[in-house]
Amino acid sequence: MRALLINPKARSSFWSFPEVCRLVGRKALFPPLSLLTVGAMLPPDWQLRVVDLQTQELTEADWLWADLVMITGMVVHQDSVRQIIGEARRRGKATVVGGPYATSMSDEVLAAGCDFLVRGEAENTLPLLLQALKEGRTRGVFAHPEKPDLSASPVPRFDLVRLDDYANMAVQTSRGCCFDCEFCDVVNLYGQKPRFKTPEQVVAELEELDRLGYRGTVFISDDNFIANKAHARAVLAKLTPWNKTHGESFVYGTQASVNLGQNSEMIDLMTAANFSFVFVGIESSDKDALAVAGKFQNIRNPIEESLNNITRNGLSVIGSFVLGMDGEKPGAGGRICSLVERTCIPIVMINTLQVPPDTRLWKRLATENRLVLNRPTGETTVVPHLNYVPSRPETDILSDHRMVWDSLYEPSRFLARNYRYHLAMRPTRAAMAKAVDKPLSPNTARRHRPPSSPGTNLAGFLRLCWRQGILSPCRFQYWRNIFGILKRNPSRIRKYITGCVQAEDMFRIRAVVCQAVGAMPAPACGEEAGRPEPERGTRRTGK
Numbered sequence: 001m002r003a004l005l006i007n008p009k010a011r012s013s014f015w016s017f018p019e020v021c022r023l024v025g026r027k028a029l030f031p032p033l034s035l036l037t038v039g040a041m042l043p044p045d046w047q048l049r050v051v052d053l054q055t056q057e058l059t060e061a062d063w064l065w066a067d068l069v070m071i072t073g074m075v076v077h078q079d080s081v082r083q084i085i086g087e088a089r090r091r092g093k094a095t096v097v098g099g100p101y102a103t104s105m106s107d108e109v110l111a112a113g114c115d116f117l118v119r120g121e122a123e124n125t126l127p128l129l130l131q132a133l134k135e136g137r138t139r140g141v142f143a144h145p146e147k148p149d150l151s152a153s154p155v156p157r158f159d160l161v162r163l164d165d166y167a168n169m170a171v172q173t174s175r176g177c178c179f180d181c182e183f184c185d186v187v188n189l190y191g192q193k194p195r196f197k198t199p200e201q202v203v204a205e206l207e208e209l210d211r212l213g214y215r216g217t218v219f220i221s222d223d224n225f226i227a228n229k230a231h232a233r234a235v236l237a238k239l240t241p242w243n244k245t246h247g248e249s250f251v252y253g254t255q256a257s258v259n260l261g262q263n264s265e266m267i268d269l270m271t272a273a274n275f276s277f278v279f280v281g282i283e284s285s286d287k288d289a290l291a292v293a294g295k296f297q298n299i300r301n302p303i304e305e306s307l308n309n310i311t312r313n314g315l316s317v318i319g320s321f322v323l324g325m326d327g328e329k330p331g332a333g334g335r336i337c338s339l340v341e342r343t344c345i346p347i348v349m350i351n352t353l354q355v356p357p358d359t360r361l362w363k364r365l366a367t368e369n370r371l372v373l374n375r376p377t378g379e380t381t382v383v384p385h386l387n388y389v390p391s392r393p394e395t396d397i398l399s400d401h402r403m404v405w406d407s408l409y410e411p412s413r414f415l416a417r418n419y420r421y422h423l424a425m426r427p428t429r430a431a432m433a434k435a436v437d438k439p440l441s442p443n444t445a446r447r448h449r450p451p452s453s454p455g456t457n458l459a460g461f462l463r464l465c466w467r468q469g470i471l472s473p474c475r476f477q478y479w480r481n482i483f484g485i486l487k488r489n490p491s492r493i494r495k496y497i498t499g500c501v502q503a504e505d506m507f508r509i510r511a512v513v514c515q516a517v518g519a520m521p522a523p524a525c526g527e528e529a530g531r532p533e534p535e536r537g538t539r540r541t542g543k
Contacts, residue, residue, distance in 0.1 A: 001043070001045075001046045001047070001067050001068060001133075002046070002047045002049070002065055002066055002067045002068070003042060003046055003047070003048050003049070003066070003067070003068045003069075003070055004049050004051065004062055004063075004065065004066035004068070004069050004070065004093075005032075005035045005038065005039060005048060005049065005050045005051070005070045005071075005072075005160075006035075006050075006051050006052075006053065006058070006069060006070070006071045006072075006084055007032035007035055007050070007051070007052040007053060007054065007072060007073075008053055008071065008072075008073045008077040008080030008081050008084060009053035009054060009077070009080045010054070010074075010076050010077050010080065011076065011079075011379060011382070011383075012382055012512075013076065013379065013380075013381055013382055014349045014381040014382070014505075014509065015029060016029065016505070017029045017167070017502070017505045018505065018508075019501075019504035019505045019508060020167060020501055020502055020504065020505055021167050023457070023460040023463050023464060023501055023504065024167055024457045024460045024501075025457070025459065025460065026164070026165060026166055026167040027054065027055040027056075027165045027166070028052065028054035028055050028165060028166055028167070029166065029167050029168060030166060030167075030168055030169075030170050030219065030221075031052070031158070031161050031163075031165075031166050031169065031170060032050065032052050032072065032161070033156060033170045033171070033172065033221065034072045034098075034099060034122075035050055035052075035070075035072055035160075036050070036156035036157045036158060036160055036161065037122065037153065037154070037156045037157075038070065038072070038098075038122050038126065039156070039157035039160050040154035040155060040156055040157045041122060041123070041126050041154060042126075042130075043130070048157070048160060049062065049065065049066070049160075050160040050161055052161060052165070053080065055161075055162070055165040055166075056165075058084075058087075063087070063088075063091050063093065066093055067093075067094075068093070068094050068095075068096065068133075069084070069088045069093045069094065069095045069096070070095075070096045070097075070098075071084050071085070071095060071096065071097045071098075071099075071114075072097075072098055072099035072102075073097070073099045073100070073101045073102070074099060074100045074101055074378060075100060075101050075104060075105065075356065075357075075376055075377070075378035076377070076378030076379060077099075077101060077378075078101055078105070078108070078377075078378070081097065081101055081109070081112070082108075082109075082112040085097065085109075085112045085113050085114050086112065086113065089113045094115045094116070094138070095113075095114045095115050095116070096114070096115070096116040096117075096118060096129060097109050097114040097116070097117055097118070098117070098118035098119075098122065098125070100185070100189055102114075102117050102118065102119060103119045103120060103189060104185065104188070104189070104356065104357040104358055105357055106119060106141065110141070115138060115139050115140075116129055116132070116139065116140050116141075116142070117140075117141045117142070118142050118143075119141065119142065119143040120143050120144055120147075121144075121147065121148050121175070121190070123148035123149075123150070123152060123153050124144040124146065124147075124148040125142050125143060125144050128142040128144070129142050147175075147176070147190070147191045147193075147195060148195070149195065150174070150175065150195045150196055150197045150201075151196075151197065151198055151201070153197060153201070155201075155204050155205050155208050156171075156205065156208075158208055158209055158212055158214075159212060163209075163212060163213070163214045167216075167217070168216065168217040168218065168219050168253075169209055169214055169216070169217070169218045169219070170218065170219045170220075170221045171202065171205045171206065171209075171218060171219075171220055171221070172197070172220065172221050172222060173196060173197050173202050173220055173222055173225070173231070173235055174194050174195060174196045174197065174222045174223070174224075174225070174227065174228070174231065175190040175191075175194065175195055175222070175223060176190040176191040176192060176193055176194040176195055176223060176227070177190070177192065177194065177223040177224045177227055178192060178193075178194060178224070178227045178228070179192075179224070179227075179257065179294075179295070179297055180192055180294055180360070181281075181283075181293055181294050181295045182292070182293045182294045182359065182360045182361040182364070183293055183322070183325065183353060183355065183356070183359060183361045184356075184359065185356035185357070185358070185359050186223045187359075188356070188358050188359055190223065194223075194224070194227040194228055194231075196228065196231045199234045199235045199237070199238040199239075200238070202235055202238065202239070203238050203239070203242055206218070206239075206242065206250065209250075210246055210249065210250075215249045215250070216250070216251070217250070217251050217252070217253060217276070218250045218251070218252050218253075219252070219253045219254065220252055220253070220254040220255075221254075221255070222254060222255060223255065224255060224256060224257050225254040225255060225256050225278075226256045226257065226259075226260055226263070226266060227257075229263070229266065232266065232269075233266075233269060236269045236270060236272070236273045237269075239252075239273040239274075240269075240272050240273045240274075243273060243274050248274060250274065251274050251275075251276045252270075252273065252274055252275045252276065253275065253276055253277040253278065253279070254275065254278055254279070255278065255279045255280075255281075256278045256279075256280060257280070257281065257297050258280050258281070258282065258297060258298050258301050258303060258306045258307070259297050259300070259301045259306065260278065260280070260306070260310060261301065261305065261306025261307055261308070261309040261310045262301050262306055262309070264309065264313060267309070267310060267313040267314070267315055268313065270315060271313065271314040271315060271429065272429070275315060276315070276316060276495070277315060277316035277317070277318060278310065278315055278316070278317060278318070279318045279319075279320065280307070280310075280317050280318070280319055280320065281295075281298075281320050282298065282303060282307070282319045282320060282321055282339075282348075283295055283298060283320065283321060283322045283325070284298075284321065284322060284325060284328065284332065284336075285303065285332075285335045285336060285338075285339045286325075286327060286328050286329055286332060286335065287299055288327035288328075288329070289325040289326065289327040289328040289329075289332075290327075291327065292325065292326045292327035293325050293326075293327075293361075294360070303339070304339065304342060304343055307319070307343045307345065308343060311343070311344075311345075311421065311424060311425055312424060312425065312426060313426060314425060314426050314428070314429075316421075316425075316495055316499075317343075317345050318345075318347045318348070318349070319340070319345045319347075319348040319349070320348070320349040320351065321336050321348060321349070321350050321351065321404075322351045322352070322353050322380075323336075323350065323351065323352050323353065323397050323400050323401050323404075324352050324353035324386060324390050324392075324397045325353055326390075326391045327391070328391070328392060330392065330396065332400055333399075333400030333401070333403050333404045334400075334403075336350070336400075336404050337403075337404055337407050337408060340408055340417070341417065344417050344418075344420040344421040344424065345417075345421065346414065346417055346418040346421050346499040346502075346503070347499060347502050347503070347506065348408060349381060350381065350401060350404045350405055350408070351380035351381055351384075352380055352384035352385070352386060352397060352398065352401050353380070353386065353388070353390070354376050354377065354378060354379070354380045354385070354386070354387060355371065355376060355387055355388045356376060356378075357376065365388050365389075370388050370389040371387065371388055371389075372386070372387045372388055372389065381509060381513075382509055382512050382513065382516070383512065383513075383516045384398060384401055384513075384516070384517070386398075398517050399517065401513065401517060402513055402514055402516075402517040405509065405510045405513040405514065406510060406513075406514055409503070409506045409507055409509070409510040410510075411468075411472060411473075411474045411503075411507060412474045412477060414503050414506070414507075415468075415474055415477050415478060415481055415500070415503075416477070416481075418481070418496060418499040418500065418503070419481040419484065419485065419496070421499070422485060422489060422492045422495055422496040422499070423484070423485065423488055423489050423492075425489065425492050425495070427489060427491045427492065428491040428492070430491070431490070431491035460501065461497065464497070464500060464501055464504075465478075467504065468500060478500070481496070482496070482497075
C-alpha cells in the first residue's frame with residue numbers, strides 16, 4: 001500500500017510566523033507531528049510519503065503514486081481539507097480524514113466526500129481502520145469509547161520530513177488537561193484526565209531527532225506540561241542529564257498554566273533542563289469573565305505576580321488573551337494593555353473568542369440561542385470573526401481587538417517593552433556560574449548555537465538589523481537597546497534578539513488587523529490603560 005499523508009495549508013495566523021521562518025531560512029514553524037505519529041503506526045510494509053502543504057506543493061506525481069490519501073487537520077484547516085478531499089475524489093483516490101476537525105465536525109467532513117473518517121486519537125482508532133481496509137471495506141467511520149494509553153505510542157517518523165524545512169521540532173509527553181475551561185476544546189478532544197508517555201519514551205523521541213542530526217528548538221506540545229507535576233518532574237529528571245551528555249543541543253518550549261508562576265521549584269527544574277519559554281493562557285484581567293469561563297486557576301493564582309515570577313526566574317512568557325467572553329466589562333482592551341505593559345511581556349497573542357464545537361460553551365450558548373449559524377472558522381487573531389452573540393456589543397469587542405494590536409505592537413513601544421523584559425530576567429545559569437568563578441564542565445560551558453535560533457543565525461540577524469536597525473524609524477532605539485542589553489544583561493542578548501525577530505510577524509498582524517477592523521474607530525489606549533508614550537528621542541511609526 002502506498003499512503004500519501006497530507007498536512008493541509010492554514011490561513012496566516014499568529015502561529016504561522018512566516019517572517020520568523022524567512023529570517024532564519026525555514027519554510028514553516030513546526031512539522032506535522034500528528035502525521036509523523038500516524039506514520040509510525042502504519043504497517044511496516046506500507047510505503048509512506050508525507051506532503052506538508054506549509055512547505056511544499058502537491059504534485060501530479062504524488063497523486064499518481066498514491067493508493068490511499070490520509071489527511072489530518074484542525075478546524076482552522078477546514079477549507080484546505082475539503083479542497084484536498086475534492087481533488088482526491090476527482091482522481092478516484094480513497095481518502096482517510098482524522099484530527100480535531102474530523103472529530104469535532106464529522107458531518108461536514110463526510111459531506112465533503114471522504115471515504116473513511118477517524119474520530120479521536122490514532123493509537124486506538126487506527127487499528128479499526130486498518131482492519132476495515134484488510135476486510136476490503138470502502139467506507140466507514142471509526143471511533144473508540146476510551147482514550148488511549150500513551151505508553152504504547154510509538155516514536156514519530158521524523159525521517160519522513162525534511163527537518164531543515166522547520167524552525168522548530170515538536171514532541172509530546174502528555175494529552176489532556178486537568179482544568180475544564182468552558183471555551184476550550186482540549187477536554188472535549190483529549191479528556192480532563194491527562195495521560196502520559198513515560199520519560200523513557202520522551203528521551204527516545206529526542207534520541208531519534210539527535211540521530212537525524214537536528215539541532216535547535218524542540219517544542220513540547222502538551223496541552224499543559226505541568227498538569228501532573230509528578231510526571232513533569234520525572235520527565236525533567238531524565239531530560240537534564242540527557243541534555244548534558246548530548247552537548248545541550250536542544251532548547252525547549254512548552255505550554256503551561258499560570259500557576260507555574262507559584263512554583264519556583266518547577267521553574268528551576270525547567271530552566272535546568274534547558275527550557276527557554278512557556279506559552280501561558282492569561283485570557284483576561286477581568287475576574288468575572290474568568291469565573292464565567294471556569295478558568296479558576298487564573299483567579300486563585302495572582303496573574304501579575306505569577307508572570308513576573310516566571311520571567312525573573314529565567315523563562316520567557318508568550319501570553320494569550322481572549323476578548324469577548326461573557327462577564328467581560330467595557331474597557332477590557334485597555335486593561336489588557338495595562339497588564340502587558342506592567343509585566344513587560346513582549347509577545348502576546350490577542351484573540352477574539354471563537355466558540356469551538358461541542359465545548360461546554362457551545363452547548364450553553366446553544367441553549368441560550370446565541371450561536372450564529374455560520375460554522376466556526378478557527379481564526380481568532382488575524383481576521384477575527386465571532387460565531388456567537390456576545391454579551392457586549394460586537395463592535396466594541398472588535399474595536400478593542402484592533403486597539404490592543406495597534407497599541408502593543410507600535411514598534412517603538414514594543415522595543416521598549418522587549419528591552420525592559422529582558423533586563424529584568426536573571427542571567428543564564430552559565431553566566432551566573434562564571435560570575436562566581438565556578439568551574440564549568442565542557443558540556444555546560446559549550447555555547448549553545450542551534451542553527452534555527454533567530455538570535456544565533458548570522459544571516460537572519462543581518463536581515464533583522466537591516467529592517468529594524470536601518471530602515472525602521474526606530475533604528476536608533478533598536479541599536480541603543482542592543483548595546484544596553486550587552487552592557488547590563490549580556491547573557492540574555494539572544495532572547496532579546498529573538499523577541500525582535502518575532503515582532504516582525506506581530507507588526508505584520510497589526511497591519512492586517514487594523515485594516516480588517518479599519519471601519520471602526522480604534523479607541524485610544526491612553527495613560528489610564530497603562531499605555532506609556534514612546535521613549536524620549538524616538539520616533540513613533542504609524543500603521
